[in-house]
Amino acid sequence: MKLNLIMAGFVSACLLFATASPLQAQSRHKRELKKRVNLALNVTNKKKLPPRTYLNLGLLSNYDYLSGIGINALSSVTHFHSKGFQVAGLTNITGLNTAGFQLSGIANVTGGNAKGILLGGLMNISGRDMNGFAFSGIGNMSAKNNRGFIIGGLTNIHSGNSAGMMLSGIANVTRQTQSGLMIGGLMNASGDTLKGVQLASLTNIAGKANNGVQISALSNITVANRGMQMALCNYSAENKGVQIGFANLSGKGRKGLQFGLFNLSADSLVHQIGCVNISPRTHIQLLISSGNLNKANVAVRFKNKCTYTELGGGAYFFNLDHDLSASAFYRAGVYYPLCSRLEISADASYYHIETLDNKHKGYPARVYALQPRLNLEFRLSRKVGVFASGGYAWTRQYGHNHTFDHKGTFEAGIVLF
Numbered sequence: 001m002k003l004n005l006i007m008a009g010f011v012s013a014c015l016l017f018a019t020a021s022p023l024q025a026q027s028r029h030k031r032e033l034k035k036r037v038n039l040a041l042n043v044t045n046k047k048k049l050p051p052r053t054y055l056n057l058g059l060l061s062n063y064d065y066l067s068g069i070g071i072n073a074l075s076s077v078t079h080f081h082s083k084g085f086q087v088a089g090l091t092n093i094t095g096l097n098t099a100g101f102q103l104s105g106i107a108n109v110t111g112g113n114a115k116g117i118l119l120g121g122l123m124n125i126s127g128r129d130m131n132g133f134a135f136s137g138i139g140n141m142s143a144k145n146n147r148g149f150i151i152g153g154l155t156n157i158h159s160g161n162s163a164g165m166m167l168s169g170i171a172n173v174t175r176q177t178q179s180g181l182m183i184g185g186l187m188n189a190s191g192d193t194l195k196g197v198q199l200a201s202l203t204n205i206a207g208k209a210n211n212g213v214q215i216s217a218l219s220n221i222t223v224a225n226r227g228m229q230m231a232l233c234n235y236s237a238e239n240k241g242v243q244i245g246f247a248n249l250s251g252k253g254r255k256g257l258q259f260g261l262f263n264l265s266a267d268s269l270v271h272q273i274g275c276v277n278i279s280p281r282t283h284i285q286l287l288i289s290s291g292n293l294n295k296a297n298v299a300v301r302f303k304n305k306c307t308y309t310e311l312g313g314g315a316y317f318f319n320l321d322h323d324l325s326a327s328a329f330y331r332a333g334v335y336y337p338l339c340s341r342l343e344i345s346a347d348a349s350y351y352h353i354e355t356l357d358n359k360h361k362g363y364p365a366r367v368y369a370l371q372p373r374l375n376l377e378f379r380l381s382r383k384v385g386v387f388a389s390g391g392y393a394w395t396r397q398y399g400h401n402h403t404f405d406h407k408g409t410f411e412a413g414i415v416l417f
Helices: 002-031 357-360
Strands: 039-045 050-064 064-079 082-088 091-094 098-104 107-110 114-120 123-126 130-136 139-140 146-152 155-158 161-168 171-174 178-185 187-190 197-200 202-210 211-215 217-227 226-239 243-255 258-266 271-278 283-291 294-302 307-316 325-337 343-356 368-378 384-397 403-416
Touching: 082 091, 091 202, 091 217, 098 107, 098 130, 107 146, 114 123, 114 139, 123 130, 139 146, 146 155, 155 161, 171 178, 171 357, 178 187, 178 271, 187 197, 197 202, 202 211, 202 226, 211 217, 226 258, 243 325, 271 294, 271 307, 283 384, 294 403, 325 368, 368 403
Parallel strands: 050 064, 064 082, 064 091, 082 098, 091 107, 098 114, 107 123, 114 130, 123 139, 130 146, 139 155, 146 161, 155 171, 161 178, 171 187, 178 197, 187 202, 197 211, 202 217, 211 226, 217 226, 226 243, 243 258, 258 271
Antiparallel strands: 039 050, 283 294, 283 403, 294 307, 307 325, 325 343, 343 368, 368 384, 384 403
């Protein structure tokens, strides 16, 4: 349905362009216009070229130039310019430029520039620029630039630049630069550079660069981000600005900032704040360990310049008279090399624990644990190391302050890669 409406709009625009050219030629060469049906009362000054109509009242009208008021029950067709107040039950069609107020039940169609207030039941279409205020039930289209406040029930599509505010139920699309504010029910797209703000529920797209702000619930996409992106997932091929979201992805850049749970960048100088940060300087390692609380652990460590984070899981162990439980954990810490092969580190861990069969022994179905640690790590070779850790753990039920267990912890293991 959406595609059919857009195609219908493009076809209408093409017909406008085809109509506008011969009309302009008629104006230049003073050729006689074809006689068409005109069921209306007109007050016209025929001494001017083209003749000027100051008052037009009727069923359907077909005349040269409106410079005043035109009210028709069905349609109003103006071959040259329309300046003033024009109302039709179905359509208003102007061959060249429109300036003033237009109201129609279906569509306002202008071959050249449309300036003023356009209220169309379904569509407002301009063959060149659209300036001012435009409202339509389905959409607004212009073949060149848009400047003003544009509201479309479904879509707004402009082939040139956009400046001002666009609001639509589904999508706003600008082929070139967007300056101002875009609010789309689902998406906004700018083919060139964004210099304003895009707000959408699904996605925002800037084809060349984002120099403004992109905010959406799902994703933001651009080639070069020099402004701010805020969404569940943000992507830019080059990031020199700020990305805030659950996942931030970028290619090359120059000291951009990523703030989120998962940050991935091809820029070695990027600033990353999050749970998992990956850049060309990140050393990714595999850790296998065991201890008095965790009988078997497997974790992936993301090690950066002086900090690291870990994601892992394993078998959590309460006491000798309890069965094993399953755990998943996240750990963040800092480290300092004591010499070429030995380093010391400190970290804090959060464990989510599914107690499995232990829920029949007085434990809730799931609990959590907090664990600070001190660690020593020794590199046996470039690819293999060993470590030992000591700390303390507190295990509690979600939503309660009651402590089920607390004890000192010891853990040792190997580091691969």
